[in-house]
Amino acid sequence: MLVTFHSPATADVTMLSDLAQYLLGIVGKRIGKRGVISSKELPEAISKLEAAITAEAAVRADEKSADGFAVARAPACTVLPNRAYPFLDMMRAARQQQADILWGV
Numbered sequence: 001m002l003v004t005f006h007s008p009a010t011a012d013v014t015m016l017s018d019l020a021q022y023l024l025g026i027v028g029k030r031i032g033k034r035g036v037i038s039s040k041e042l043p044e045a046i047s048k049l050e051a052a053i054t055a056e057a058a059v060r061a062d063e064k065s066a067d068g069f070a071v072a073r074a075p076a077c078t079v080l081p082n083r084a085y086p087f088l089d090m091m092r093a094a095r096q097q098q099a100d101i102l103w104g105v
Helices: 017-026 042-062 080-096
Strands: 002-007 010-016 034-037 101-104
Touching: 002 017, 002 080, 010 017, 010 080, 017 042, 017 080, 042 080, 080 101
Parallel strands: none
Antiparallel strands: 002 010, 002 101, 034 101
């Protein structure tokens, strides 16, 4: 199932519900038929998502096998920064314009 995020600050962002649920969980929200991240909640939500991206990057940088070689990694398209970028970009634009982000399934 797809989830589409709407904000007057930017174009819509559509993603699979599993990814939407994961990203919303990071920022402290639950996926439902409808929801909102208010403009007042955006600074904290952005900080949480940026922290998760930074934490994943640190873990991936430290991944080594027992013999010291880098562990095979998932394709770049599955890495959190790449998958979260459109949503993070939307949140930043909405914060700048003091707009809410709404979603529906």
